[in-house]
Amino acid sequence: VPDDVTAPTHTAAPAHAPISAHATTPDSLAYLLFTSGSTGTPKAVAVAWRTLDQLAGWHGARHPGPDRHPAPDRTLGFAPTGFDVSIQEAVTAWAQGGCWIIADDTTRRDPAALARFIRDHAITRLFLPVVMLHALADHLADHPSDIPSTVTTIITAGEQLRITPAVRAWCRLSPFRLDNQYGPTETHVVAAWMLEPGAVDHWPDRPPIGHPVDGAVLHVTDPRGQILPDGVAGELRVGGTAPAIGYHGDPG
Helix, strand or coil, X not given: CCCCCCCCCCCCCCCCCCCCCCCCCCCCEEEEEECCCCCCCCCEEEEEHHHHHHHHHHHHHHCCCCCCCCCCCEEEECCCXXXXXXXXXXXXXXXXCCEEEECCHHHHHCHHHHHHHHHHCCCCEEEEEHHHHHXXXXXXXXXXXXXXXXXXXXXXXXXXCCCCHHHHHHHHHCCCEEEEEECCCCCCCCEEEEEXXXXXXXXXXXXXXXXXXXXXXXXXXXXXXXXXXXXXXXXXXXXXXXXXXXECCCCC
């Protein structure tokens, strides 16, 4: 080092740096998750721990575990990281001591590859968007030997659920519960409707979004916020413990 230059000094970090405790409450920030931006600029939703706690507790009571397999559930990791369903997949699997088995992008896009992945990894629980539920059911209708026998529960969300002949046929050949869930990024799941395999021939073609989940309060209102009578269309307003803290950086 030249005489007129001061050499930098470095202090070695301890081999095991102490981890400082950080106190949290149910209303503390758990993570940020961006909306899709379909109605404008994407917004960063600030999700609290209470929302995850409510989701995990409600899901565990609704889906206590597989009845055909003694081991904990093996949940498919289908949703890309950054979507709220990926958080739901992981939290609900780990809260019950189960496994979260993530499929790669190529497998996610190919119904035949996805069917093999589910079978090879003995997946018991699927979270699928409606479009992939239909694509996978169509593939299995054409290739019944690919039907995975381990699946006991399919959970779907994201758009209006339609029960197609291929979905019914799949459930008849290898029964599973179909849980139709609804909830925006700002709340996670707030309503759900369960379709039991024993009644597959009587499933409605377009199932409803169902009833409020634990911790969620739902009202149908007019634009001024006035609650409407049963059967009258309006805006769905969500309250209770489900809503997020707010949008990050939004002073309102």
